[in-house]
Amino acid sequence: MKKFLNSVDTVLTESLDGFVGAHSDILVLGDEHKFVRRKELKPGKVALISGGGSGHEPLHGGLVGHGMLDAACPGQVFTSPTPDQMLAAVQAVDTGAGCLFIVKNYEGDVMNFDMAAEMSEGVLQVVTNDDVAVENSSYTTGRRGVAGTLAVEKIVGAAAEQGMALPWLKALGDRVNAATRSMGVALTSCTVPAAGRPTFEIGDTEMEFGVGIHGEPGRRRDALKSADAIAEEVCAAIAGDLGDRAKGPALLFVNGFGGTPAMELYLMYNSARKIFEKSGVTVTRSLVGSYVTSLDMAGCSITLTMLDEEMTALWDAPVHTAALRWGM
């Protein structure tokens, strides 16, 4: 295992210390590393809380700040946070208007966020499940929540900042999730620090098609194809699943898994955009970068979120987090 670390037991806490230290203008670390929260809370605003296993950085901690999340609860690497983390976060950021949990659809996360919601008052939840690759997976009943979660957090975060009420935000989150589809491809495995070796074996000329963000199996193992051929099949899966909805304005988000450089991500974006635009999608908003990662895995995912005017305006609204920032 070739990683920058001191001990596998302290990777997460040292990384969080560095993260909050580097962004101390906007972030505060909760006791015992239970959560990361916005430094300045906004009384009367619904609090948005997300979280999940670590190893997907900058998701979710890097998306905490003005116009997005109020707190994020980091679990151990690829392991759900515990309910007491969510409860501590609720206590820290709920200013009286209630909380919305944004949860990626994995059994551990769903169970633990559910438990925390039941033990709190005034909490609603949005569960994201944008991955079209497979219906059930290693840690998931139903579809997995992957990179599209960022679109939900950005758009709902902007609406929360504008003062919308909890039930309205819950409905908006479900609407953005329903308008979003993703699929990913891995060229290499990731390596979980505590395991010390690659999560899966993959040959020098192979790719995992439809991979999950923990290295879970996708649709199939295949020979590595050209960027255009990969994009063609991923985009077809996304557009096919959206059906008649895959027309008109959309956000195209090409996401790196951690080990793939920007040059390749922009090349994939170029390919995916041409393919989608041939079939009636108009790419009106774009995001390219490593935002929802799988540690050091080489690979990328493509996400399409169909946008209406309201969602577009909320996407454009000012945001100030460690990983996404514009308009302020």
Added chain:
Amino acid sequence: MKKFLNSVDTVLTESLDGFVGAHSDILVLGDEHKFVRRKELKPGKVALISGGGSGHEPLHGGLVGHGMLDAACPGQVFTSPTPDQMLAAVQAVDTGAGCLFIVKNYEGDVMNFDMAAEMSEGVLQVVTNDDVAVENSSYTTGRRGVAGTLAVEKIVGAAAEQGMALPWLKALGDRVNAATRSMGVALTSCTVPAAGRPTFEIGDTEMEFGVGIHGEPGRRRDALKSADAIAEEVCAAIAGDLGDRAKGPALLFVNGFGGTPAMELYLMYNSARKIFEKSGVTVTRSLVGSYVTSLDMAGCSITLTMLDEEMTALWDAPVHTAALRWGM
């Protein structure tokens, strides 16, 4: 070679097409992919132009925009751009106040930017050489220009935006460069698409200490050490070279080389910050991320820029590029 590409001959142009397509709100691509430039020029402002071999993205194209560069000339991967690229960029962005070239110290870059400067009027140059690892290197006489170049581009870019004159900007650029030191460590090699295989061999438990951003040899090949031990030695090299200047406010920039995820970069930041602060440096500004990369190389560099009040204010000034954005 496991990369997202269609043909090694078109990697660069396809990636540039995607890059400018994704950021068409602020960027325009020059004819024949000779340069990337700001969409909206500011008459009367000195134009800042940089460039170099591709493979270091987001440097330099991702740093073009309000408050930073006016144009960037991308060479082939790890190969200097040609003088006609710089001449075309000058023609496109010089609004009459002159141009400043910001050039990383590599023989090919220096020669080609020199040639373009001689063929133009009203051009001055800043050559960056912040890498303390080695005095001469594979492609360099003197020290290499590496991640610290970003600090020069940001600070001088802000001053240019505020209307400062060419000689003053040249002096500022030299001053920022002189206040900046960097050093990097590689855990894996990079793979140049046209070569199709790793630039250098490196064992499963080895690191290249003081590596260059093209995979050039550093100070030595060594056994992979703990993050703290690596940071200790890198920070000592930087502080030692700065000597008495390594006191007071500074920008600490931990830069990923392309294949290292955010979790590890923040862990390195945490370690480096503690070490510097023990010796009298006060980290007042921070940047953590993959900004000056070496394709898919796993590794990182640490950069320290000693800041005065003027440089701090210029660092904080609004910027809107693909890779760095704040205040607007």
